[in-house]
Amino acid sequence: MTVNTDPEIRHFRTLFISDVHLGSKAAKADFLLDFLRTHEAETIFLVGDIVDGWRLKRSWYWPQDCNDVVQKLLRKARKGTRIVYIPGNHDEFLRGFPGTHFGGIEVAERMIHETADGKKYLVLHGDEFDVVVRNARLVAYLGDWAYDMAININILLAAIRRRLGMPYWSFSAWAKLQVKQAVNFIGEFQKVVAEEARRNDVDGVICGHIHHAVMEDIDGIHYVNTGDWVESCTAIVEHHDGRFELISWGHRIGAASKKVATLALPRPFPAAVEPAEAQDIQAA
Template sequence: MGSAPFEPRHIGYRSVFISDLHLGTRGCHADFLADFLGKMSCDTLYLVGDIIDGWRLKKSWYWDAQHDEVLRLILRMARSGTDVVYIPGNHDEMFRSWLPMKLEIAGVRLCQDAVHETANGRRLLVMHGDTFDSVVRYAKFLALLGDRAYTAALVVNRWFNAVRRRLGLPYRSLSAWLKRQVKGAVKAIDRFEHALADEARRRGLDGVVCGHIHHAEMREIDGILYVNDGDWVESCTALVEHPDGRLELIDWAERNRLSFMERRLAPVPARPVTCA
């Protein structure tokens, strides 16, 4: 008798935070993302900005079946009882004009930012983070120029990984590696992280969860927990909260290399989310 096909187990989390999907760009790893969304469940899903790349779509239209699948899975989660909170970023800033109306669209709630309480009682500020990026905030023209250079780097990244696939090697982000080698970029990331941690402290919270800079990180900054959930362009990462409140950054591309072997976790109801 032949063996039954392998089916990865479903993963249950209390909360999941993803950002910087950049749907509408060729750099978006919508296939990895659809795989992640299809193999997990959660009580609360935070979409922490730059979900749809309005900047890129204004210039040229790109949208494939995998992008459709990502949206379908998110809406299916909302219909199934997941509290889906959408916090627009700078690339999907067109939705920010809707924030005063406090809309809920197809079960997805729009918020400027939010406060999330973990199962073990930590209160975390959830925001995209671009308002603390001086280039985006004060010199949008420079940000758009940077966006062009970044897009070029992602093209190189695609070819780099096409070669790795032919060699039977797992996905690796060349663009993320290059960013870590540039001293100025490292300093800018550090300033950004401290600014976000200071904002959480100013609001009397225990930590902050953000996106924007495509650099997944979790660390303590002067007693404040700073977490960046990364992106789905360079690294394919997400922040997940386990039923006991433990936070973990996961790299889904890396887990793909490991055949997505996971232990099933029983979900625990999450507390209501408060838009800040």
């Protein structure tokens, strides 16, 4: 059951969401739906990997909450919200339709976004700067399968640790971070994406792809990564004064869900869904 920790609707100038992976069993579609119900924006950027075409090709999985997220976005578009869909590598089937509108949602390869205070940001998914995705598609598919396995292990460990009264620990996040650190992937990715922003003569860049939510300055470029809705449940919002904020929705729902479960059950509830730790969440 989704628990709404803040029923008051918040209004923003712009909202950025990426890496939802609808069609994957790991997708936190119910968390995202709850978030969309309480957050409104004049413009919403869907920064890639919203639908997970890779997994859907392997086996079809599309529960009702995936439909609910899509319907919620279409409803926002009908009510006047501008929604821009920038495809990623998992939903690359949409890359053949730049400039096309689907139910009021426009598709674009990348876009320059100007904030309320006049700064310009390059908005893209970021997979074109991932050497593995660009040059070794088979390796990318194998890595995607391995991540699925890590998520399944994570669900099992979360249930065991909860029953033992131990705090949540994300095996999948740990495993991913260990590999990425070994090859300096995250740091190199951020530098390359920041350099692309510099070549486009903009103040910053907003991307997704690596599921690592962060906002930081890299050699004078404001680098913003939206994170994901598989583990961390994070989004970037732009306030009406141009200020950016990184919101971790998983923590707010998770805290409320634990409280409800504790009251309702005589023993700890072995929830399969837990938010990732907030150590990577920063605010600008």
